[in-house]
Amino acid sequence: xxxxxxxxxxxxxxxxxxxxxxxxxxxxxxxxxxxxxxxxxxxxxxxxxxxxxxxxxxxxxxxxxxxxxxxxxxxxxxxxxxxxxxxxxxxxxxxxxxxxxxxxxxxxxxxxxxxxxxxxxxxxxxxxxxxxxxxxxxxxxxxxxxxxxxxxxxxxxxxxxxxxxxxxxxxxxxxxxxxxxxxxxxxxxxxxxxxxxxxxxxxxxxxxxxxxxxxxxxxxxxxxxxxxxxxxxxxxxxxxxxxxxxxxxxxxxxxxxxxxxxxxxxxxxxxxxxxxxxxxxxxxxxxxxxxxxxxxxxxxxxxxxxxxxxxxxxxxxxxxxxxxxxxxxxxxxxxxxxxxxxxxxxxxxxxxxxxxxxxxxxxxxxxxxxxxxxxxxxxxxxxxxxxxxxxxxxxxxxxxxxxxxxxxxxxxxxxxxxxxxxxxxxxxxxxxxxxxxxxxxxxxxxxxxxxxxxxxxxxxxxxxxxxxxxxxxxxxxxxxxxxxxxxxxxxxxxxxxxxxxxxxxxxxxxxxxxxxxxxxxxxxxxxxxxxxxxxxxxxxxxxxxxxxxxxxxxxxxxxxxxxxxxxxxxxxxxxxxxxxxxxxxxxxxxxxxxxxxxxxxxxxxxxxxxxxxxxxxxxxxxxxxxxxxxxxxxxxxxxxxxxxxxxxxxxxxxxxxxxxxxxxxxxxxxxxxxxxxxxxxxxxxxxxxxxxxxxxxxxxxxxxxxxxxxxxxxxxxxxxxxxxxxxxxxxxxxxxxxxxxxxxxxxxxxxxxxxxxxxxxxxxxxxxxxxxxxxxxxxxxxxxxxxxxxxxxxxxxxxxxxxxxxx
Numbered sequence: 001x002x003x004x005x006x007x008x009x010x011x012x013x014x015x016x017x018x019x020x021x022x023x024x025x026x027x028x029x030x031x032x033x034x035x036x037x038x039x040x041x042x043x044x045x046x047x048x049x050x051x052x053x054x055x056x057x058x059x060x061x062x063x064x065x066x067x068x069x070x071x072x073x074x075x076x077x078x079x080x081x082x083x084x085x086x087x088x089x090x091x092x093x094x095x096x097x098x099x100x101x102x103x104x105x106x107x108x109x110x111x112x113x114x115x116x117x118x119x120x121x122x123x124x125x126x127x128x129x130x131x132x133x134x135x136x137x138x139x140x141x142x143x144x145x146x147x148x149x150x151x152x153x154x155x156x157x158x159x160x161x162x163x164x165x166x167x168x169x170x171x172x173x174x175x176x177x178x179x180x181x182x183x184x185x186x187x188x189x190x191x192x193x194x195x196x197x198x199x200x201x202x203x204x205x206x207x208x209x210x211x212x213x214x215x216x217x218x219x220x221x222x223x224x225x226x227x228x229x230x231x232x233x234x235x236x237x238x239x240x241x242x243x244x245x246x247x248x249x250x251x252x253x254x255x256x257x258x259x260x261x262x263x264x265x266x267x268x269x270x271x272x273x274x275x276x277x278x279x280x281x282x283x284x285x286x287x288x289x290x291x292x293x294x295x296x297x298x299x300x301x302x303x304x305x306x307x308x309x310x311x312x313x314x315x316x317x318x319x320x321x322x323x324x325x326x327x328x329x330x331x332x333x334x335x336x337x338x339x340x341x342x343x344x345x346x347x348x349x350x351x352x353x354x355x356x357x358x359x360x361x362x363x364x365x366x367x368x369x370x371x372x373x374x375x376x377x378x379x380x381x382x383x384x385x386x387x388x389x390x391x392x393x394x395x396x397x398x399x400x401x402x403x404x405x406x407x408x409x410x411x412x413x414x415x416x417x418x419x420x421x422x423x424x425x426x427x428x429x430x431x432x433x434x435x436x437x438x439x440x441x442x443x444x445x446x447x448x449x450x451x452x453x454x455x456x457x458x459x460x461x462x463x464x465x466x467x468x469x470x471x472x473x474x475x476x477x478x479x480x481x482x483x484x485x486x487x488x489x490x491x492x493x494x495x496x497x498x499x500x501x502x503x504x505x506x507x508x509x510x511x512x513x514x515x516x517x518x519x520x521x522x523x524x525x526x527x528x529x530x531x532x533x534x535x536x537x538x539x540x541x542x543x544x545x546x547x548x549x550x551x552x553x554x555x556x557x558x559x560x561x562x563x564x565x566x567x568x569x570x571x572x573x574x575x576x577x578x579x580x581x582x583x584x585x586x587x588x589x590x591x592x593x594x595x596x597x598x599x600x601x602x603x604x605x606x607x608x609x610x611x612x613x614x615x616x617x618x619x620x621x622x623x624x625x626x627x628x629x630x631x632x633x634x635x636x637x638x639x640x641x642x643x644x645x646x647x648x649x650x651x652x653x654x655x656x657x658x659x660x661x662x663x664x665x666x667x668x669x670x671x672x673x674x675x676x677x678x679x680x681x682x683x684x685x686x687x688x689x690x691x692x693x694x695x696x697x698x699x700x701x702x703x704x705x706x707x708x709x710x711x712x713x714x715x716x717x718x719x720x721x722x723x724x725x726x727x728x729x730x731x732x733x734x735x736x737x738x739x740x741x742x743x744x745x746x747x748x749x750x751x752x753x754x755x756x757x758x759x760x761x762x763x764x765x766x767x768x769x770x771x772x773x774x775x776x777x778x779x780x781x782x783x784x785x786x787x788x789x790x791x792x793x794x795x796x797x798x799x800x801x802x803x804x805x806x807x
Contacts, residue, residue, distance in 0.1 A: 006768045008537055010488040011481060013544035017780070019480065020134050022545035024349070026487065027126045029543055033494055034122060037115035040498060044108040044505055051100035058093030061086050095511070102508045111501040118494055122487075129483055131353060135296050137476050142293035144465045144553070149290045151458040155558060158455040161448035289397050292366065295357035297347040301396035308368065308393045311340055320386050322373045331372055334359065334385040356381045368393035463555045463564065470553035470565075474638040477550060481634045488536075495532030502527050546780040547772055552682045565645045566603040568682040574601060575734040599737040603644055604679065608745050610664035611672045618669065621753035628746070629765055632674035640667055640675045680742070680773040687739050688731060690778040695727045739774070746770075 006012065016022035291298045299307075312330075320331040342348060342355035356379075363369040363379040371377045372386040379385075445453075506523055552568025598605070615624050647663060664672060680687060688696065728736065746766060750759055777784050 008540040008544070010484040010491075010540065012547050013540045014484060014546075015480075015548045016545045017549060017551055019137070019476065019551075020130070023129055023134070023480065023483075025543055025545055026484075027122070027130070029539055030122050030126075030487065030491065033491065034115070034119045037111075037118065037494070037498070040501065041108055041112045041115060044103055044111075044501070047505075047509075048100045048103035048108065051096045051103065055093040055095075055097035055100060058089045058096065060093075061089060099508055099511060103505070107501060107504045107508060111497065114497060118490065121490065125483065125487065129480070131351070133476055133479055135354075137472055138296035139293065140465075140469050140472055142291075142296065142298050144462070144469050145298065146290060146293075147458070147462040147465045148556070151455070151462040152558070153290075154451070154455040154458045158448065158451040161451040165446065165448045292396075294361050295348060295354040297345070297354075297358070304362075304368075305394050305396040307345070308362075308389060310344070311337070312389055312394070314344075315340060320372065325373065328372050328386075328388060331386045331388055333383050334380050334387060335383045337369075337387065338381050362393075363387065368396075459557065463557075466553055466555040467564070470568075471642070473551070473553055474634075474642070477548075478634045478638060491539075492532065492536055495535055499527070499530055499532055502530070544785055546785050548681075549776075549780070550678070550682055552684070554684075566601060567641055567645060567679055568684060569601070570684055571601075571687075571734045571738060572732055575732070600734070600741050601738075604676070604738065604741060607644075607664075607672055607676050607679070608741065610667075611669055611676070611745075614664075614669035614672060615749075622755045622757075624669070624749065624753050625755060625757075625762055627669040627673045628749075629769055630670040630674070632670050636667070636671045637674045637678050640664075640671060641678060644675075676742070677770060677773050680770075685778075686774060686776055687735050688775045689735065690776075692727065692731065693775060693777040693784075695730065696775055699723050699727065742770075 010026065014022040014026045289301045291300055292304050293299075294304070315332045315336055317330040317332055319327050319329050321327040337359050338352065338355045341358055342350065342352050345355065345358070348354040348358065359369075359381070360379040363371070363377060367377065368390055369377075369379070369387045370390055371379075372388055374385075379387075506527055509523075552565075554568045555564055611627070614627075618624050618627075643663065647660070667675075686692075728739075731739075750763065755762070
């Protein structure tokens with residue numbers, strides 16, 4: 001039996017996990033095709049120029065001077081022969097001139113016009129895909145990352161505030177925290193504590209303390225007298241004599257406690273206890289700084305500071321003088337900064353627009369650059385727009401990043417005063433500043449309650465952003481699918497157009513004299529050997545980046561384990577956490593088993609059941625089998641995916657809300673089968689786990705090791721099945737249940753349908769269609785992409801034969 005393989009196309013070869021890498025590789029090859037078109041046009045025009053020059057030489061022979069040579073011959077046969085050869089040479093020149101005109105007007109010009117349109121379409125598509133769709137998606141990813149960071153930080157802050165409230169003493173004042181209680185330090189009744197008479201030793205100690213207090217009072221009186229005498233001394237000299245403790249920035253000076261104060265016992269009042277206790281330290285490590293997004297590229301603040309430090313050392317910083325404002329040091333233009341970012345930041349991919357967007361973010365959003373000589377702080381990509389680095393640009397991620405003074409003209413002071421102008425400049429809206437202050441002061445809620453509400457609000461925003469990002473990802477995948485199909489059609493049209501223009505070129509040159517017939521024949525053979533379809537296949541095989549591999553965006557919560565989606569889940573968490581749903585009978589009540597749990601997610605059971613019902617509506621068995629083979633557009637599959645994501649999570653949380661019976665009615669069997677494959681493809685990790693890729697790959701080291709080999713001994717077959725069984729035993733139980741449910745359905749389909757196509761061929765097609773949804777590596781590499789040994793397909797064939805009985 002001939003080995004079947006999945007036909008190669010752009011749609012199953014140029015995907016990547018970040019969606020950008022595969023598309024960039026494809027557009028690079030298409031740009032190479034644009035350059036090939038220009039070279040073909042230049043080659044044909046060069047030949048036309050050569051033909052024109054040859055025609056000019058043949059049509060204008062050198063003239064014969066009178067009185068010498070043929071100019072003195074009166075009619076000899078040599079003269080007639082020579083004149084005839086000149087006429088024939090002129091005729092040949094006219095023939096070459098006609099060839100040159102045909103090459104220009106009938107071959108080069110039409111193809112050049114078509115090639116220019118192709119070039120414009122490719123570059124417009126590149127701009128739309130890379131600079132609009134992907135950039136928007138990457139920016140959304142960065143926003144979701146920020147929201148997740150804020151959610152984690154606010155949750156951590158709320159947890160710490162709750163811990164502080166649990167251990168803080170109650171003040172019993174008008175602003176009591178009624179949410180926590182603390183032990184009282186005194187009894188509530190009026191009786192005083194029991195007292196006893198002092199012993200002899202205690203009375204002696206009390207007498208000694210009284211003598212010490214009198215001595216201390218006399219010393220204090222003497223010091224007061226000396227202080228009156230020192231009132232006229234300079235203030236600087238008195239400060240030198242006093243031992244002080246500077247709290248920093250000259251805010252306060254604290255006197256060193258006397259030995260008497262140091263030796264006194266600690267106060268037992270609530271106020272003193274609260275004042276003397278050291279602050280509680282958080283057991284959790286500090287949160288990492290929030291990443292910064294520059295034109296879709298996420299960088300930590302420290303890396304941004306390092307980048308700007310390097311830019312400050314490599315840019316041509318120079319002083320610039322402005323009328324009435326003065327001279328500013330260390331200035332550079334916006335054009336210089338954009339050019340430097342484009343050359344030194346590889347993550348921008350050489351895109352000047354992304355470098356400009358990054359410079360704009362650094363200036364307008366982050367305030368790391370200062371516009372010189374103009375109002376506002378807008379960024380312009382111009383050679384007459386001047387900027388300075390602010391000091392905080394070099395200290396991001398450090399403790400000094402928030403307490404930096406702005407740059408000023410040379411000779412001005414760097415001291416920053418707290419003025420109304422500065423407050424307005426920072427908030428840009430005085431009304432917002434006042435409203436925020438009033439809202440903060442009028443709130444009577446305890447700190448930990450307010451912090452918990454902020455954490456819940458951040459949790460809600462993060463959840464909504466993740467769902468929106470996942471829907472945006474689905475739309476991006478659908479657009480990329482249509483774009484890849486369109487680009488493949490364009491490339492095939494280009495390759496066929498190239499062959500057409502080469503045939504026209506060959507046909508034009510075939511009109512030359514018979515002496516060139518051998519050359520024409522060899523050119524004909526070369527052009528006939530050119531096959532556009534083979535070239536397209538070779539391009540895909542050489543530069544493919546991987547099959548379709550969706551990266552599902554899933555909401556991750558640290559406070560609860562419930563999932564709000566049924567796609568992109570982790571089966572192990574589903575089995576361990578609260579995601580397991582009870583077995584439900586068709587009428588919505590619990591089954592007779594009572595209290596049993598579903599072995600597999602309910603959405604998979606529902607899709608397989610709906611698919612079995614769709615089989616009964618099909619005309620013949622051949623259509624039933626093709627349901628798993630058809631290539632369904634992503635738009636239909638994503639539509640059913642979103643419907644299931646909106647229905648099943650709500651059904652799992654509320655058992656009294658049954659699943660609609662007509663949920664799958666609008667969808668055909670191929671769409672439901674494709675959605676099952678998408679559900680398997682989005683599982684993280686896959687059914688056979690990422691470690692299973694290496695395990696099953698070892699079982700199929702050579703090409704051609706399939707389930708049944710003609711003449712294979714039973715011992716070899718049993719040994720092979722034992723190896724597959726050992727690999728399956730390493731999988732978690734829930735993964736085996738899911739695999740068993742899918743394989744059981746497929747085996748039933750094969751056994752209950754009869755077609756002219758042999759079962760072995762159909763099962764091989766099933767393996768090509770479903771194998772990568774079951775078995776795939778964690779990261780696609782060039783080795784796994786170019787793997788000539790289809791371990792995924794062969795392993796699936798063996799799993800298809802053994803897994804159900806094994807489970």
